[in-house]
Amino acid sequence: xxxxxILQDREAKDGHALPVGAVQxxxxxxxxNTEAAPDIEAWxxxxxxxxxxxxxxxxxxxxxxxxxxxAAEAVKASYDQLLARWKEEMDxxxxxxxxxxxxxxxxxxxxxxxxxxxxxxxxxxxxxxxSAQLNGYTFSPPFLNSxxxxxSVDLTQAQFYAPASAVWLNVLWFSSxxxxxxxxxxxxxxxxxxxxxxxxxxxRQSARLRQYRLNGLVKWRVGxxxxxxxxxxxxxxxxxxxxxxVLLWTLHSTVxxxxxxxxxxxxxxxxxxxxxxxxxxxxxxxSPASVAMYVVLTCIRNMVLWVIRRVCREIYxxxxxxxxxxxxxxDRLGDFALRGYADIxxxxxxxxxxxxxxxxxxxxxIVTSAYSTTADGKFLSSMPVIFTDLDTxxxxxxxxxxxxxMDGEWGHLPAIVLDDVPIPLPMCALYGLRHLxxxxxxxxxxWLNDIHVILHHYFMGGTVTAHMAELACKTMCQLAVxxxxxRHIAVKRRQYRRVFGLTCATLKLLYDQEGFGHTYDTxxxxxxxxxxxxxxxxxxxxxxxxxxxxxAVSMLVHCIRATISxxxxxxxxxxxxxxxxxxxxxxRLHQWLRDLSWTGLHKGxxxxxxxxxxxxxxxxxxxxxxxxxVIDPLTALGSMQGGRELVxxxxxxxxxxxxxxxxxxxxxxxxxxxxxxxSSGLDQIDSRLAEQLDHELPLDSSVxxxx
Numbered sequence: 136x137x138x139x140x141i142l143q144d145r146e147a148k149d150g151h152a153l154p155v156g157a158v159q160x161x162x163x164x165x166x167x168n169t170e171a172a173p174d175i176e177a178w179x180x181x182x183x184x185x186x187x188x189x190x191x192x193x194x195x196x197x198x199x200x201x202x203x204x205x206a207a208e209a210v211k212a213s214y215d216q217l218l219a220r221w222k223e224e225m226d227x228x229x230x231x232x233x234x235x236x237x238x239x240x241x242x243x244x245x246x247x248x249x250x251x252x253x254x255x256x257x258x259x260x261x262x263x264x265x266s267a268q269l270n271g272y273t274f275s276p277p278f279l280n281s282x283x284x285x286x287s288v289d290l291t292q293a294q295f296y297a298p299a300s301a302v303w304l305n306v307l308w309f310s311s312x313x314x315x316x317x318x319x320x321x322x323x324x325x326x327x328x329x330x331x332x333x334x335x336x337x338x339r340q341s342a343r344l345r346q347y348r349l350n351g352l353v354k355w356r357v358g359x360x361x362x363x364x365x366x367x368x369x370x371x372x373x374x375x376x377x378x379x380x381v382l383l384w385t386l387h388s389t390v391x392x393x394x395x396x397x398x399x400x401x402x403x404x405x406x407x408x409x410x411x412x413x414x415x416x417x418x419x420x421x422s423p424a425s426v427a428m429y430v431v432l433t434c435i436r437n438m439v440l441w442v443i444r445r446v447c448r449e450i451y452x453x454x455x456x457x458x459x460x461x462x463x464x465x466d467r468l469g470d471f472a473l474r475g476y477a478d479i480x481x482x483x484x485x486x487x488x489x490x491x492x493x494x495x496x497x498x499x500x501i502v503t504s505a506y507s508t509t510a511d512g513k514f515l516s517s518m519p520v521i522f523t524d525l526d527t528x529x530x531x532x533x534x535x536x537x538x539x540x541m542d543g544e545w546g547h548l549p550a551i552v553l554d555d556v557p558i559p560l561p562m563c564a565l566y567g568l569r570h571l572x573x574x575x576x577x578x579x580x581x582w583l584n585d586i587h588v589i590l591h592h593y594f595m596g597g598t599v600t601a602h603m604a605e606l607a608c609k610t611m612c613q614l615a616v617x618x619x620x621x622r623h624i625a626v627k628r629r630q631y632r633r634v635f636g637l638t639c640a641t642l643k644l645l646y647d648q649e650g651f652g653h654t655y656d657t658x659x660x661x662x663x664x665x666x667x668x669x670x671x672x673x674x675x676x677x678x679x680x681x682x683x684x685x686x687a688v689s690m691l692v693h694c695i696r697a698t699i700s701x702x703x704x705x706x707x708x709x710x711x712x713x714x715x716x717x718x719x720x721x722x723r724l725h726q727w728l729r730d731l732s733w734t735g736l737h738k739g740x741x742x743x744x745x746x747x748x749x750x751x752x753x754x755x756x757x758x759x760x761x762x763x764x765v766i767d768p769l770t771a772l773g774s775m776q777g778g779r780e781l782v783x784x785x786x787x788x789x790x791x792x793x794x795x796x797x798x799x800x801x802x803x804x805x806x807x808x809x810x811x812x813x814s815s816g817l818d819q820i821d822s823r824l825a826e827q828l829d830h831e832l833p834l835d836s837s838v839x840x841x842x
Contacts (some may be wrong), residue, residue: 171708172708172711172712173655173708173709173712175659175662175712175713175716178659178663179663180613180616180660180663181613183572183573183574183575184573186569186572186573187573190522190523190566190569190570190573191523193519193523194519194520194523198520199520199521199523199524202502202517202518202520202521203339203342203498203501203502203521204337205505205513205514205517206342206501206502206504206505206514207337207338207339207341207342207345207501207505208337209504209505209508209509209511209514210342210345210346210349210501210504210505210508211334211337211342211345213504213508213509214334214345214348214349215333217352218329218332218333221325221329221357221361222326222329224361224365225322225325225326225329225361225364226326228318228319228322228364228365228368229319229322229323229326231368232315232316232318232319232322232364232368233319235315235368235371235372235375236312236315236316236319238375239308239311239312239315239371239375240312242308242375242378302389303378304378305378306378306389306393307374307375307377307378308374308375308378310374310393310397311370311371311372311374311375311378312371313397313401314367314368314370314371314374314397315367315368315371317367317397317401318363318364318365318367318368318371319364320401320405321360321363321364321367321405322364324405324408324420325357325360325361325364327421328357328419328420328421331421332348332351332352332419332421334348340490342501343490343494343497343498343501344486344490346497346500346501346504347417347486347489347490347493347497348419349500349504350417350497350500351417351418351419352419354417354419355411355415355417355418355419355420357419357420360408360420408420409425409428410425410428411425412425412429413425413428413429413432416485416486416489417489426482429482430482495524495525495526495529496529496532498521498524498525498529499525499529499530499532499533499536500536502514502518502521502533503533503536503537503540506518506537506540507536507537507540507544510544515537515560515563516559516562516563518533518563518566519562519563519566519567522566522567522570523570527570527571527573527574530567530570530571531567531571531585531588531589533567534563534564534567534588534589534591534592535588537560537592538588538591538592559598560592561592561593561594561595561603561607562603562606563592564589564590564592564593565593565603565606565607565610566606567589567592568586568589568590568593568610568611568614569606569610571585571586571589571614572610572613572614572617586614586618586634590634590637593637595607595641595644595645599645599649601651601652604645604646604649604651605651605654605657607641607645608641608642608645608646608653608657608660608661609656609657609660611634611637611638611641611642612638612660612661612663612664613660613663613664614634614638615634615635615638615664615667616663616664616667618634618635619635619667619668619671635664635668635683635686636686638664639686639689639690642661642690642693643689643693646693646697647693647696650702651702652697652702652703652704653697653702653703653704653705654703654704654705655704655705655706655709655713658694658697658698658703658705658713661690661693661694662694662713662716664687664690665687665690665691665694665720668683668684668686668687668690669684669687669723669727671683672684672727674732674735674736675735676738676739677735677736677737677738677739677740678736678737678738678739678740678749678753678756679739681736681757681760682760684727685760685761685764685765686760686764688724688764688765688768689763689764689765689768691717691720691721691724692768692769692771692772693768694713694717695714695717695721695772695778695781696768696771696772696775696778698710698713698714698717699714699775699776699777699778699781700775717781718781721781721782721783721786724786725783725785725786725789728786728789728790728793729789729792729793731793731796733757733796733797733800733801734800736753736757737749737750737752737753737801740752740753740756750801753801754797754798754801754802754817755816755817757797757801758794758797758816758817758820759816760816761790761794761816761820762816762819762820762823763816765790766790766820766823766824766827767823769782769786769787769790769827770823770826770827773827782827787824787827790824790827791824791827794820794824
């Protein structure tokens with residue numbers, strides 16, 4: 136069994152694995168006479184503890200281990216391939232660096248002579264003097280006369296000046312040699328880092344250690360350093376070819392300064408990459424030199440600390456015996472002197488401590504790395520299985536990692552992510568939101584930000600199952616209720632998708648269009664969300680409150696239709712209780728429409744500012760909301776068997792009168808080319824009202840219209 140079938144097995148065990156549109160009708164008649172009516176008022180959303188317990192039992196340990204093993208194997212394959220590629224590149228570069236250094240050495244052995252005076256120059260001067268003297272002799276017998284004045288030859292060497300061409304030649308060639316040797320040394324460092332980074336096995340501990348090493352490789356940019364040696368070798372080649380055009384060498388002061396600077400730079404870098412792993416456990420610049428330095432510093436630290444404590448111990452004994460000082464200072468000195476101290480962990484022990492401290496984030500990185508390195512949908516679909524093993528913050532960060540990967544790889548959510556996996560990305564988002572609901576503390580800004588991160592990956596698409604529909608209903612309804620308390624943060628709310636509206640759209644899609652059946656628990660979630668929204672009705676909030684209330688009315692009708700449709704998995708007693716509640720709430724709707732005062736409800740109906748524009752647009756927008764959220768749902772309810780008795784004629788007339796009052800409060804001055812008219816329901820609200828009234832009470836043709 137592969138990991139991508141785990142959630143399908145979960146569906147089969149619960150008996151919810153139904154194709155879209157094929158809804159199971161469950162009418163439990165076994166206890167018709169003995170079943171007690173549920174207390175609808177006593178029902179409440181599950182507590183965070185109950186949600187955590189439910190999530191912990193969602194998947195078995197075998198299923199979780201299966202997912203972890205597959206994720207670890209995927210990361211191991213990618214990790215080993217990365218190290219093997221780097222090692223192969225380093226081997227090739229090392230051979231080239233050796234050949235390049237050998238060639239440069241041969242040239243430099245000859246070029247440095249250009250910076251010294253020629254040792255044959257003094258001998259040549261003496262010979263020239265002798266030749267001049269011989270040429271000056273004349274023979275007049277019996278005398279030998281000299282016409283060339285005798286001069287003393289200064290055999291001391293005159294000050295030598297190396298030609299500028301020789302200086303630059305040696306600057307370039309010796310710099311090229313430094314680059315070549317530096318790249319070879321850097322290649323040796325990288326090969327050592329690669330050997331230190333290797334991790335065998337696919338156990339959870341090995342997977343965590345491998346992920347810890349992989350995080351270090353990314354954080355410390357080892358991949359960037361890997362590309363430095365070929366660049367250095369390229370620079371060495373360029374410098375060597377440039378040096379062929381000039382003539383000089385590095386024994387000259389200018390050459391010495393340039394080469395010394397280069398050598399110092401390389402030495403500083405190599406010393407830095409050797410020391411950093413000693414103080415940073417996740418640094419990937421590991422090498423035998425780093426291990427040796429860590430061991431030496433650890434021994435020095437322990438020895439120094441031991442000496443200091445011994446000295447403090449003797450001071451404490453003398454002070455306590457002979458000198459009277461403050462008790463507090465003496466106690467602190469004694470604690471430091473006599474208290475045992477923890478030794479610095481070993482090289483590998485430090486890694487294990489870091490793994491233990493960050494095990495949740497490493498586990499999260501394992502599963503997200505498995506998907507980001509392979510883009511295999513099975514890791515995406517099986518991700519909810521291991522959410523219970525992660526901290527809530529790491530669950531949220533899973534979606535941040537996915538978002539960064541998808542934005543960087545594709546720029547948007549690709550269709551393959553949605554179509555090629557049986558349980559799509561929205562299922563992961565639902566389980567992520569479920570874990571947010573299980574969080575004990577919910578802080579305003581942090582809570583809103585986490586909701587936004589996960590909701591970015593939530594939508595209804597791809598394959599939808601009955602279990603997914605149930606999970607979406609329960610999760611989104613409870614999330615909408617808890618989100619209600621943060622809606623007063625107006626600035627923040629503009630940055631986030633409205634959970635309540637998204638929840639209503641989800642319910643309409645899954646249960647009204649796709650035809651899935653409710654359970655009593657899911658209907659109770661919808662009912663609780665409706666009651667919270669109705670209780671939040673506040674005319675002073677203007678359009679926002681009016682819109683949310685009409686949307687809540689559509690959820691009320693949704694519950695009633697689901698109850699009387701016969702598709703829901705309700706016992707007769709549960710259906711009777713839910714239907715009685717629906718009738719009571721329809722009476723409440725009747726009263727709300729009768730008491731509705733339209734004055735001021737236009738505030739905030741447009742994103743643009745301006746009182747006049749909002750007044751002109753509100754009648755169009757209000758008609759659209761009434762048609763979509765009130766009239767059409769009630770019409771659909773009245774067309775169902777048993778629904779006509781619920782939608783009374785008085786309620787229809789009340790809706791008509793409410794709309795007439797809206798027309799009086801907001802005359803229609805809107806121009807036909809206004810941008811907001813596209814969403815208007817003015818062209819159909821009269822016909823919808825007439826249909827609702829069964830043509831028995833047609834609208835009065837004298838409805839006031841603006842001229």
